[in-house]
Amino acid sequence: MPLRTAIVTKLDDLNRQDRRRARTRSRLLAAAKRLLATRGLHGTKIADIAAAADVGTGTFYLYFPTKDALFADLVRETALAAKDAMDVARAQHQDPVERARVGGATFFRFAAENRDVFKILFGHSAHFDALLREVHQIFIADIEQDFAAGVAAGAFRDLPPAFAAQAIVGMLTQVTSWWIDRQDVSIEEITSMTHRMLTQGTTVQGERA
Amino acid sequence: MPLRTAIVTKLDDLNRQDRRRARTRSRLLAAAKRLLATRGLHGTKIADIAAAADVGTGTFYLYFPTKDALFADLVRETALAAKDAMDVARAQHQDPVERARVGGATFFRFAAENRDVFKILFGHSAHFDALLREVHQIFIADIEQDFAAGVAAGAFRDLPPAFAAQAIVGMLTQVTSWWIDRQDVSIEEITSMTHRMLTQGTTVQGERA
Amino acid sequence: MPLRTAIVTKLDDLNRQDRRRARTRSRLLAAAKRLLATRGLHGTKIADIAAAADVGTGTFYLYFPTKDALFADLVRETALAAKDAMDVARAQHQDPVERARVGGATFFRFAAENRDVFKILFGHSAHFDALLREVHQIFIADIEQDFAAGVAAGAFRDLPPAFAAQAIVGMLTQVTSWWIDRQDVSIEEITSMTHRMLTQGTTVQGERA
Amino acid sequence: MPLRTAIVTKLDDLNRQDRRRARTRSRLLAAAKRLLATRGLHGTKIADIAAAADVGTGTFYLYFPTKDALFADLVRETALAAKDAMDVARAQHQDPVERARVGGATFFRFAAENRDVFKILFGHSAHFDALLREVHQIFIADIEQDFAAGVAAGAFRDLPPAFAAQAIVGMLTQVTSWWIDRQDVSIEEITSMTHRMLTQGTTVQGERA
DNA sequence: TATGAATGAGAATTCATTCAT
DNA sequence: CATGAATGAATTCTCATTCAT
Numbered sequence: 001m002p003l004r005t006a007i008v009t010k011l012d013d014l015n016r017q018d019r020r021r022a023r024t025r026s027r028l029l030a031a032a033k034r035l036l037a038t039r040g041l042h043g044t045k046i047a048d049i050a051a052a053a054d055v056g057t058g059t060f061y062l063y064f065p066t067k068d069a070l071f072a073d074l075v076r077e078t079a080l081a082a083k084d085a086m087d088v089a090r091a092q093h094q095d096p097v098e099r100a101r102v103g104g105a106t107f108f109r110f111a112a113e114n115r116d117v118f119k120i121l122f123g124h125s126a127h128f129d130a131l132l133r134e135v136h137q138i139f140i141a142d143i144e145q146d147f148a149a150g151v152a153a154g155a156f157r158d159l160p161p162a163f164a165a166q167a168i169v170g171m172l173t174q175v176t177s178w179w180i181d182r183q184d185v186s187i188e189e190i191t192s193m194t195h196r197m198l199t200q201g202t203t204v205q206g207e208r209a
Numbered sequence: 210m211p212l213r214t215a216i217v218t219k220l221d222d223l224n225r226q227d228r229r230r231a232r233t234r235s236r237l238l239a240a241a242k243r244l245l246a247t248r249g250l251h252g253t254k255i256a257d258i259a260a261a262a263d264v265g266t267g268t269f270y271l272y273f274p275t276k277d278a279l280f281a282d283l284v285r286e287t288a289l290a291a292k293d294a295m296d297v298a299r300a301q302h303q304d305p306v307e308r309a310r311v312g313g314a315t316f317f318r319f320a321a322e323n324r325d326v327f328k329i330l331f332g333h334s335a336h337f338d339a340l341l342r343e344v345h346q347i348f349i350a351d352i353e354q355d356f357a358a359g360v361a362a363g364a365f366r367d368l369p370p371a372f373a374a375q376a377i378v379g380m381l382t383q384v385t386s387w388w389i390d391r392q393d394v395s396i397e398e399i400t401s402m403t404h405r406m407l408t409q410g411t412t413v414q415g416e417r418a
Numbered sequence: 419m420p421l422r423t424a425i426v427t428k429l430d431d432l433n434r435q436d437r438r439r440a441r442t443r444s445r446l447l448a449a450a451k452r453l454l455a456t457r458g459l460h461g462t463k464i465a466d467i468a469a470a471a472d473v474g475t476g477t478f479y480l481y482f483p484t485k486d487a488l489f490a491d492l493v494r495e496t497a498l499a500a501k502d503a504m505d506v507a508r509a510q511h512q513d514p515v516e517r518a519r520v521g522g523a524t525f526f527r528f529a530a531e532n533r534d535v536f537k538i539l540f541g542h543s544a545h546f547d548a549l550l551r552e553v554h555q556i557f558i559a560d561i562e563q564d565f566a567a568g569v570a571a572g573a574f575r576d577l578p579p580a581f582a583a584q585a586i587v588g589m590l591t592q593v594t595s596w597w598i599d600r601q602d603v604s605i606e607e608i609t610s611m612t613h614r615m616l617t618q619g620t621t622v623q624g625e626r627a
Numbered sequence: 628m629p630l631r632t633a634i635v636t637k638l639d640d641l642n643r644q645d646r647r648r649a650r651t652r653s654r655l656l657a658a659a660k661r662l663l664a665t666r667g668l669h670g671t672k673i674a675d676i677a678a679a680a681d682v683g684t685g686t687f688y689l690y691f692p693t694k695d696a697l698f699a700d701l702v703r704e705t706a707l708a709a710k711d712a713m714d715v716a717r718a719q720h721q722d723p724v725e726r727a728r729v730g731g732a733t734f735f736r737f738a739a740e741n742r743d744v745f746k747i748l749f750g751h752s753a754h755f756d757a758l759l760r761e762v763h764q765i766f767i768a769d770i771e772q773d774f775a776a777g778v779a780a781g782a783f784r785d786l787p788p789a790f791a792a793q794a795i796v797g798m799l800t801q802v803t804s805w806w807i808d809r810q811d812v813s814i815e816e817i818t819s820m821t822h823r824m825l826t827q828g829t830t831v832q833g834e835r836a
Numbered sequence: 837t838a839t840g841a842a843t844g845a846g847a848a849t850t851c852a853t854t855c856a857t
Numbered sequence: 858c859a860t861g862a863a864t865g866a867a868t869t870c871t872c873a874t875t876c877a878t
Binding site: 460489490493494497498500501504505508513514515517518519521522523525526527529530533536537539546549550552553556557560561564565567568571572573574575577578581582584585586587588589590591592593594595596597598599603605608609611612613614615616617618619620621622 | 769831
């Protein structure tokens with residue numbers, strides 16, 4: 001065999017190997033995505049992932065050092081892909097409000113196209129889903145009712161109360177979660193800022209409809 | 210022993226038993242609250258909770274069938290207490306906006322007074338919490354920056370961008386989480402409603418400052 | 419109160435106490451009998467027995483030192499009662515064969531009247547009942563078939579094969595069980611004696627029909 | 628590597644794996660056999676079996692879901708092996724009586740060669756085995772005495788009373804155990820059949836000595 | 837490289853028994 | 858006497874990770 005051919009063959013082999021590795025890796029990720037979305041991190045065993053990806057248990061460790069590492073890779077890759085999509089969309093606009101709008105729209109669209117991972121990312125990790133929903137519901141029911149009354153009274157905008165309640169609870173809980181281990185912001189400030197933001201919105205009055 | 214005395218004694222016994230049981234139960238809940246807040250659910254062993262409550266391991270099982278069950282009770286009881294506090298506060302007012310304000314304020318105050326449980330609720334101790342924060346941060350950083358630019362440009366209200374970003378992400382993610390298993394709302398509607406709510410707020414323009 | 423009356427009262431009290439104790443004891447035994455027969459020794463918890471007897475858990479220990487002790491009492495009392503019944507029946511007869519007959523008849527009658535305890539005693543203790551039956555069945559099926567063929571060929575007496583197979587297996591297994599940790603009898607002797615006993619019976623030929 | 632070789636290697640691997648699994652499984656069974664025979668089912672811990680088989684604790688669970696399952700497999704496999712041996716022996720003969728004889732002889736021989744498992748089967752190691760023996764003894768003592776008297780009186784064949792008592796009790800108890808959950812046979816029939824079988828044996832009178 | 841049997845530390849869970857009331 | 862809450866030693870079982878083939 002001529003030297004040149006040998007080298008080319010060797011390169012081909014390397015490429016084939018690489019492609020093979022990449023394929024196995026994504027099969028593992030895809031299998032994990034499926035299982036994690038339904039069973040949660042704790043409920044998903046490495047052996048299950050390997051079996052679902054149709055590789056041996058040990059093979060898993062040739063691609064990921066631990067289960068957590070795979071999980072982290074999965075989550076990070078998806079988050080970065082979402083961010084990229086949002087960046088691309090926002091780059092089309094200068095206006096801050098417009099940028100915010102397309103950012104949000106892209107986020108939602110991306111979520112729709114990646115339900116599995118988003119369930120892991122933002123939906124709560126399977127095991128306590130039911131509980132968290134149940135607890136959220138306690139607050140949401142009240143807010144929904146109050147919001148509907150406010151709409152009827154002409155005080156609140158005409159948004160579906162079920163939607164508004166979710167949005168409000170989302171803001172309250174995230175802000176709480178953020179604030180809870182900070183010492184530098186007083187609760188009064190948090191209360192007042194959240195109230196302004198919820199009632200009046202982010203945009204300056206009159207500037208926009 | 211006269212009959213009357215005997216009956217009273219028996220009733221006393223029942224009450225004593227009941228009180229004793231109630232005491233042990235709350236000691237377990239209190240101990241769990243402490244441990245879960247710092248070590249997370251996975252990191253807290255049942256034996257640890259029992260030890261911290263100063264009871265035997267087996268005693269735990271006289272009150273809760275599993276660790277998850279205790280966790281669920283803890284979360285539920287706290288949520289209901291928060292709801293009660295909010296109900297009391299809201300009952301003082303008729304005006305929908307005012308009711309919303311005191312509701313929120315009470316929620317935040319309650320969170321401040323029950324940091325331990327809220328830390329558990331928001332998973333500030335979970336195993337992969339660091340990862341979820343990291344990922345959230347990816348989105349928040351962008352939004353914060355954009356929001357700051359919008360404030361500078363006079364488009365957005367003068368709210369701290371760090372706060373606003375949290376509030377926005379909270380709303381987006383909760384709405385996503387809510388919508389993700391629903392078929393009956395289109396993503397365009399979600400996008401548009403969320404945008405209106407975020408930019409213009411809940412209250413009808415002009416009616417309020 | 420006159421002395422005499424006081425003494426009588428005291429005696430009455432003692433008797434009442436005794437009767438009360440006896441009653442509680444039999445309620446515990448009766449409850450245990452019921453539970454043990456269905457769930458087996460291992461599957462029956464002391465707390466269950468106490469609850470079924472409608473007494474407190476601790477009360478159990480005022481009557482029996484351990485679970486095994488109750489079990490032993492139950493079994494021994496029943497066995498001795500059976501033995502007594504058999505003794506009474508046998509005492510009516512001089513003839514060895516007749517004594518054997520009424521002994522067996524009484525044993526069967528007693529078993530019929532004390533199914534629960536007999537299930538514990540001779541039926542195999544619940545947990546492995548199914549397995550032991552399954553295994554017995556392996557042998558019994560073969561023997562039953564062979565026995566039926568032997569009856570058809572005029573070699574064996576006209577007994578129901580299903581019955582005969584049970585009887586044969588019972589003899590084989592009990593003899594095996596008895597012999598298995600003895601060194602003083604050869605297996606050839608066992609084989610030959612068992613065969614003689616099974617084929618020719620216990621009674622001397624010709625003497626009886 | 629030529630395709631043929633590759634395939635052969637893969638097959639070899641599969642066989643190797645299979646053989647390895649089979650080896651581990653029998654080591655576990657052998658270890659269990661040893662321990663169960665001496666310590667009984669309850670007294671034998673899974674960790675003990677694994678240790679005795681020189682494998683890790685977890686390995687046990689790769690082969691048997693529970694201790695009971697291993698026990699069941701052990702018993703079943705032994706019973707089937709015994710049945711096979713008996714089948715082979717019986718196949719040599721046409722005559723029903725002869726078939727019965729070699730069947731019994733083979734059963735006994737098999738028991739002698741598999742004392743360990745038979746000890747487990749007959750519970751010679753169970754927790755309350757001592758109790759059951761004690762109780763059996765109550766009946767056996769009487770029967771033994773009566774049988775000896777019957778032999779002396781010339782009514783019963785000259786069989787060792789200790790042996791005969793075991794054989795009789797075995798038949799009685801097995802028949803009882805079989806009959807105890809049946810509704811379709813009267814106790815009088817059972818009594819009479821058992822008596823005929825015990826006294827006259829299975830073979831037709833006069834036809835054989 | 838791929839495999840899957842083997843590992844064993846670690847956690848959950850049970851329940852006979854005690855004992856303060 | 859009666860009670861049933863409390864105990865904790867003892868066991869079972871899981872599953873991430875290793876490694877010989």
